[in-house]
Amino acid sequence: MTGGAPLRSVPPMTTDSRVVRLDGVRKEYGDTVALDGVSLEIHAGEAVAVMGPSGCGKSTLLNMIAGLDRPTAGEITVHGQRLDTMKEKGLALFRRHHLGMIFQFFNLLDDLPALDNVALAAQLTGTSAGVARKRALELLGELGIADRRNVYPAALSGGERQRVAVARALMNRPALLLADEPTGALDSKAGEQVMDLLLDLNQIGQTLLIVTHDERLAHRCASRLIELADGRIARESALDRVS
């Protein structure tokens, strides 16, 4: 743990242990093929890292799994639900309840302090402000930044911002946590802290999918590595986590 109280375990998922299942997913942008027949499965409690050179389709793969973009062909099932056939509103509700996302550049709302940024995710589901803030404060405490709850993003360090982003992603107890280059914008010390955090989360059962260029992050946090090249899975391998 990186500080604060231990994180509580994630809620039980569907009886099917596969949290993510991609079957022949293809994505084209005009003449460019970003993903070319990708099939993969991620099981509950796994931590999977996706790596590959720029333009290999890593972010496209993440977008497909997050329901942020639609495949040209193929099936995407996350937490037992087909995302490729879902309408926009259904996707939004799915993301709200079952997915958490953290980004390279944190994507926090500059106008809200840390506590309200975290609470926002629950408030969108209709949770009252009081209840949402209470849970947000608990999460910030578990991530060791409760004392920074009233600070605006502009005044937080990079590591603190990413922890706020992680807290927000965990707010609705997601089945799957997606991380897109989570350490890419951080210095080495802050990067280490975020790595520890992700590792802790996975160790208490949180399923993780991490897209990264950072081999250290992959080897530290992931139990499986998927390498992409030209939109295809070039290699899959199990990893021994390095502490």
Add this chain to the structure above:
Amino acid sequence: MTAVWRTARAAVRRRKVQTVVIFLVVLMCTTTVVVSIALLDAASAPFERAFAQQRGAHTIAAYDPAKVTDAQLTAAHDGVAEAAGPFRQVVLEPEGPPKPGVSGPMTVVGRDGPGGAVDQLHLWRGRWPSADGEIVLNETPQSDAFDLSIIDETRSVTAGGRTFTVVGWAHSVSGSADAWVTPEQMAALQPTGTQMLYRFSGDVSSRAAVDHRVAEVTTGLPGGALIAAQPYFVIKERAAAQPGTYLPFLGTFGVLGLLVAVIIVGNVVSGAVISGFRHIGVLKSIGFTPRQVVAVYLTMVSVPAVLAAVLGTVLGTLAAEPMLADTFRGLGFGDVGVSAWVQIVTPLGVLGLVLAAALVPARRARKLSAAEAISAGSAPRRGRGLRVQQKLSGTRLPRAVSLGLGLPFARPGRTALTMASLLLGVITVTFAAGLSDSIIRVTEVGERSGRDVGVRAERPDFAPPSQRSDTEVEQLLRGIPGAARVAVAVNREVTLLGDNEPILINFSRAQVAEMGYEEQLLEGRWMAAADEVVAPSQLLNERGLKVGDRLTVEIGGARSTYTIVGETVRGFPGPEGLFAPWRAFDDAEPFDFFYQVQLTEGTDPEAYVAAIRAADPGLLAWNNTGANEFAVVVTSFSTVLAVLLATVAALGVLNTVALNVQERRRDLGMLKSIGMTPRQVVTMTVTSMAALGVVGGLVGVPLGMAAHRWVVPLAAEASKIRLPDYVLQVWDPATLALTAISGVLIAVAGSLLPARRAARLTIARVLHNE
């Protein structure tokens, strides 16, 4: 092709929405400003404009031909810039009943044509006399809406023992005569005076100055040669009352239009440049000089702005021309169009405004380093409305709504400009709504009493008149199905002692009071005794009279004294006259009697008129219902301008939301990534502007009401009428609620399109393009 032009062209193509918004806003603003300035220009000095166009006479001088020769008059030109004449003139007394275009003693002048160096007549119908027995009458040109068959009733005029055929209608802005005949015809009419029309070269700005000019020109002429000299101020003061009615309305709309245009253009253009700060930083980083960066942005906003300004000028001219022509032609000021200077100055002014609005932020960006410019476009903002957002996030409101309510605080400057345009939009809508309601009420006052059917006996020179007595005609009218009330009046123009102008009295009987005239009493009471009269307020104001005054008049050589006991809004249809109790006149002809019939609900006035004609062909009946020209003009003006200004305000909102969405696309992407639905995105975005609309409504409605309260009485004062209080009390809860939500409606209409666009943002692209 220079790098600046290439870059600006690429920016125009890439930022299609922004380019379209700038184009539309500049287009609508230019159109509005052209209409507004054209209205202000036309209404500010219509008499002066017509006077200059028609080479109006500074003085109309009448000389005694027995004392001065034509040669002497022509030779006298000290201080005279231009002169017309000498023309022979005579005053003739018309015979028979009054007709349209003919009333009272007529000054008839012999002229060989309508043109000349001074007092160029506007021959607007028919032709100039070319033979003996032909005459042209002086009358203001009628608007297109006017039923010309009314003046066509005057086919001939009998005066001075001769009958003239009316061959045309002309208008003299100088008021130089009531009618014109050929010089040859005039010789046969035994002229009593010689008319000279002067335009002076010196100062003519005051009566004293004009008197001085007249003294100069008559110096050297035989004593007593000058019978009378009428300076142009007499006509000018009389003319001022008519456009004066319109001026407060047009002025208010004109000023509102200008303000909205300035605010919106400033907001849109400066917003476009500010949103391009990041782009500016990139340009600098690749070697563009600060001057080139400014040039790129000025070119970028100028391309759509120039096209829109040109097109807007054309549209504004097309919109204003018919309104102006219809209004001012009817007032006798000729065909007033959009001045050339308006068509030149407006687009240049709007373009100047566009460039100024772009230059201020562009110069700011010019001073920033490349890194600063880039970060100004994307770096997190500090301290703007943060406390508000924090408070809102703790409320019970749906989160999409509370987030939307906080958005305006993130860009206070832009919000203030958007708020200002919304406010002006609400003020305009409120003012226009109140104005239309007041005008409708004013019209109703007249219509309630003045409708539905007017009846007179035919004039003997047109058709055989009815052989029925006035009592029999009244009985006939009451007997025709559909008649609810009938009033009978006989009018007489009588001499008012102490006043050189005669006064019209309608001696009336039957159901005059019940027709609504008593109901519309502004002061006093209805007449109850034979020596009491009731007067319309316009007549009282024009004559300087008031309730309680006693009037001594001469009727048929005998003097009678009346007391004014009441003031009404309107009198009988036609020239305003006093209401007096019925009085029988031995010399009254059948056509001296006027009958007014009010019909039962649902009766067709045309059918009733037809029934009268069928029952007695010697009766002339006409339908008095129909659109009131003044009401139509004012409500049309106000509706067109309110819609135009509300649309411009909505465009301003659209621009603000488009800029906000552009700047906050990363936030929007993030919100969508954590589960905000498209509908919630639309709700949040529309709420951000609807909140401003609510404030605009709450603040704008009282201001619009104040403008209405201030402007309508001004117009009434200019028309010399007094308005009943209820004409101003148009604000019922339903009207107020509608005007109050107009701000929200404008805001929602303007924000919906970019809000839907925000809802469709591709999250993946937004979030990963940082």
